[in-house]
Amino acid sequence: MKHVIALAVKGVASLALLYVILGLIYGMSFGNVLFITLVLGLVAYIIGDxxxxxxxxxxxxxxxxFxxxxxxxxxxxxxxxxxxxxxxxxxxxxxGVALFEYFYHKYISTNVIDNSQTEKKYSGNLRYQTEASEELTPNREEIKNEKEDK
Structure with missing residues (x-):
């Protein structure tokens, strides 16, 4: 139900925004604006949101x-x-769509998306340490002795 409400909010707001820009300013017909809004809304919701x-x-x-x-x-x-x-x-x-989407993403991230699965769990203990040894190269005689003992 959360996705239906989110799609409805996105659809109504995008239709109003695109009708003002494409319909009133540039003279595009309402049918074309509605068709563009439906396609853009579904694609942007799935991919972007x-x-x-x-x-x-x-x-x-x-x-x-954008x-x-x-x-x-x-x-x-x-x-x-x-x-x-x-x-x-x-x-x-x-x-205009990108500006609307910036505020819409805040709504989506708080009300629709379950962030508990994607949150990075920080334990607070990220102390990295390198391991060093006393010798940089192995002693060849010790290796030969180990092979002979076996």
Whole structure:
């Protein structure tokens, strides 16, 4: 149930954000914005929120979401529309998505992801010590004597 609520929050917020940027500013139709939001939301939730975020930190996951959003929005814009400024439109929309994802990751990490499995257990005793011996090279006569005794 936590994942359903998280997907719903992400879907509604992403739809509103992308509609303001892509729909109102750049004049894309609501159907295209909805389709881009659905595809981007599912892909970014699986890759960015469930795979990258638990293994890294919020900043790395947000940067990965920016790159993922840029690729998905640019690819879908190039297929769905024939406008000339597709790259700048995708870049601005991806910046908005990355900014939203930064705050969304805080919600995900506290309410959805079980951090007990991925936390590094620190025992507090990390005193490393090297081992040294008295001799650097073995004495050849002792080795020969050991072989003869056997």
């Amino acid at each position: 469930l795979l990258i975020l638990p293994r890294t930190n919020n900043l790395v996951a947000s940067i990965a979401d 790159g993922l959003a840029l690729m998905v929005i640019w690819l879908m814009n190039s297929v769905l529309t024939n406008e000339g400024n597709i790259l700048s439109m995708s870049f601005i929309a991806s910046l």
